[in-house]
Amino acid sequence: MSDLPDVSGLTIGILGGTGDQGKGLARRFALAGHQVIIGSRAADRAQEAADELGGADKGLRGLDNAACATESDIVIIAVPWGGHQATLQALRSELAGKIVVDCVNPMGFDKKGAYALPVEEGSAAQQAEAILTESRVVAAFHHVSAVLLLDPQVDTIDLDVLVLGDDREATDLVQALAAQISGVRGVYGGRLRNAHQVEAFTANLISINRRYKAHAGIRLTDV
Amino acid sequence: MSDLPDVSGLTIGILGGTGDQGKGLARRFALAGHQVIIGSRAADRAQEAADELGGADKGLRGLDNAACATESDIVIIAVPWGGHQATLQALRSELAGKIVVDCVNPMGFDKKGAYALPVEEGSAAQQAEAILTESRVVAAFHHVSAVLLLDPQVDTIDLDVLVLGDDREATDLVQALAAQISGVRGVYGGRLRNAHQVEAFTANLISINRRYKAHAGIRLTDV
Numbered sequence: 001m002s003d004l005p006d007v008s009g010l011t012i013g014i015l016g017g018t019g020d021q022g023k024g025l026a027r028r029f030a031l032a033g034h035q036v037i038i039g040s041r042a043a044d045r046a047q048e049a050a051d052e053l054g055g056a057d058k059g060l061r062g063l064d065n066a067a068c069a070t071e072s073d074i075v076i077i078a079v080p081w082g083g084h085q086a087t088l089q090a091l092r093s094e095l096a097g098k099i100v101v102d103c104v105n106p107m108g109f110d111k112k113g114a115y116a117l118p119v120e121e122g123s124a125a126q127q128a129e130a131i132l133t134e135s136r137v138v139a140a141f142h143h144v145s146a147v148l149l150l151d152p153q154v155d156t157i158d159l160d161v162l163v164l165g166d167d168r169e170a171t172d173l174v175q176a177l178a179a180q181i182s183g184v185r186g187v188y189g190g191r192l193r194n195a196h197q198v199e200a201f202t203a204n205l206i207s208i209n210r211r212y213k214a215h216a217g218i219r220l221t222d223v
Numbered sequence: 224m225s226d227l228p229d230v231s232g233l234t235i236g237i238l239g240g241t242g243d244q245g246k247g248l249a250r251r252f253a254l255a256g257h258q259v260i261i262g263s264r265a266a267d268r269a270q271e272a273a274d275e276l277g278g279a280d281k282g283l284r285g286l287d288n289a290a291c292a293t294e295s296d297i298v299i300i301a302v303p304w305g306g307h308q309a310t311l312q313a314l315r316s317e318l319a320g321k322i323v324v325d326c327v328n329p330m331g332f333d334k335k336g337a338y339a340l341p342v343e344e345g346s347a348a349q350q351a352e353a354i355l356t357e358s359r360v361v362a363a364f365h366h367v368s369a370v371l372l373l374d375p376q377v378d379t380i381d382l383d384v385l386v387l388g389d390d391r392e393a394t395d396l397v398q399a400l401a402a403q404i405s406g407v408r409g410v411y412g413g414r415l416r417n418a419h420q421v422e423a424f425t426a427n428l429i430s431i432n433r434r435y436k437a438h439a440g441i442r443l444t445d446v
Contacts, residue, residue: 115416158444162427190430193338198427200420204385207413214445221381222437 004176004186005169011035012177013072015065015087016079018049021103024149025076025141025181026050028157030059032180037061039068039075069094074101074177076141077128081106081117084124088131096134099170101177102195103141105202113207116200123196125164138165138174139195140186142202145215149181156183159217162198164189187220227399227409234258235400236295238288238310239302241272244326247372248299248364249273251380253282255403260284262291292317297324297400299364300351304329304340307347311354319357322393324400325418326364328425336430339423346419348387361388361397362418363409365425368438372404379406382440385421387412410443 012029014022017038026049030036036059040046046062053060069075069091075098079087084104088095104124106117121127125139140163148154161178163186165171175186189198208216235252237245240261249272253259259282263269269285276283292298292314298321302310307327311318327347329340344350348362363386371377384401386409388394398409412421431439 112414112416116420164427188431188434190427191335193335194423194426194430197339197420197423200417201424203417204387204413204421207417208411208443208446211411212446214443216446217444219442219444220431220437221440221442223431223435223439 004179005173007173007176007180008033010073010177011037011071013037013039013068013075015039015068015075015077015091016083017062018045019078019080020146020150021144022076022078023049023053024144024146025078026060027053028149028181030054033059034180035059037063037068037072039063039065041065043067066091066094069098072098074099074173076101076103078103081124085127085131088128092132092134095132098135099138099173100128100132100135101138101140101174102128103139105142105199107203113210114203116203119196122193123199125192125195125199129192136167136170137192138163138167138170139192139198140164140174140178142198143205143217145217148215157181157217158183158219160185160187160219162187162189164192164195164198166191187223227402228396230396230399230403231256233296233400234260234294236260236262236291236298238262238291238298238300238314239306240291241268242301242303243369243373244367245299245301246272246276247367247369248301249283250276251372251404253277256282257403258282260286260291260295262286262288264288266290289314289317292321295321297322297396299324299326301326304347308350308354311351315355315357318355321358322361322396323351323355323358324361324363324397325351326362328365328422330426336433337426339426342419345416346422348415348418348422352415359390359393360415361386361390361393362415362421363387363397363401365422366428366440368440371438380404380440381406381442383408383410383442385410385412387415387418387421389414410446
């Protein structure tokens with residue numbers, strides 16, 4: 001992990017940035033000194049979320065999803081699973097040529113808790129890859145706790161972010177991006193075809209959090 | 224994890240105990256003072272594996288799979304995925320009433336590395352549950368490195384073993400069993416329906432091991 005690229009100066013876009021996960025990531029990247037663009041279907045809702053986090057003074061602004069995609073150097077997909085396919089289909093040209101980071105966890109909930117939903121393409125990340133044929137798709141940030149990301153009392157987060165993909169330059173860059181969050185390491189986690197179990201493991205973390213009243217994350221040992 | 228039951232004195236059977244994973248677990252449980260029975264299709268091969276690890280002097284003996292299942296208090300399934308279904312179908316009555324711990328990872332390998340195989344029942348553990356209707360099936364020990372388990376230079380293993388199941392008494396007992404291995408914690412990891420991603424994550428660990436030249440495991444943070 002010593003030879004990761006310099007990512008300072010990159011503008012980071014977050015589609016679905018008005019949700020807790022997206023807003024939490026936006027907050028942490030802005031804290032690290034990045035320009036962050038929150039994307040949403042409605043530009044005013046996006047700007048509202050950016051303002052909640054401190055707005056332009058903190059490096060944050062809000063735009064509609066298409067403008068967010070166009071104006072960002074790297075784009076994180078943090079939309080709800082229900083809107084994943086349609087959102088990406090609508091942004092194919094805006095996302096062409098860019099590194100797109102999918103952090104969506106396809107999950108269902110019933111009285112027994114959370115469980116992984118089947119995905120025809122194998123995983124949300126592989127669905128993104130199938131739609132965004134001109135983009136460089138990476139999967140990462142599945143296990144970060146939105147609660148911790150948003151908590152002003154939490155300075156550092158004790159977590160390894162698993163970064164999956166088939167494009168070494170892109171996964172290296174996203175590993176470096178993960179490390180912008182204080183306490184976090186970005187660790188290569190395998191090819192995109194092995195993304196399903198990383199997405200699905202979020203259901204296990206939810207069970208673990210219930211049992212132990214925790215905000216559990218994972219660390220890789222011996223790495 | 225403070226209220227886990229006392230498991231000292233339990234005789235542990237390991238079906239498929241002549242493979243590296245099974246032999247490694249046998250070695251560590253024997254080191255912790257347990258009586259361990261290695262099971263195999265052929266009793267003489269099982270006894271050979273037990274002798275390699277020190278035999279009766281170390282608390283280890285070998286029997287055929289059926290006798291191993293009958294004489295053990297708790298039985299770990301460590302057979303290759305290819306033999307999983309047939310082995311369990313043949314041992315339904317011997318395993319009735321017992322806690323059965325499945326640690327099998329259904330995986331394929333090609334030139335791109337390891338990947339998770341689809342399982343009709345959802346996971347190896349759920350296949351075991353479907354076959355062993357009279358047993359108490361728990362999933363655990365998926366991510367332990369056979370290399371580390373077998374290495375006499377390795378005193379403690381830096382790993383959380385995720386323990387999954389729907390029977391609280393059984394998962395508590397298997398958590399306590401995991402903690403018999405020096406360095407290891409047994410952590411509840413969710414219901415059996417969320418076992419697939421834990422089994423499949425072994426493919427990611429193989430990718431991580433290749434990239435970082437490591438024997439990676441996981442630790443849960445904030446637990």
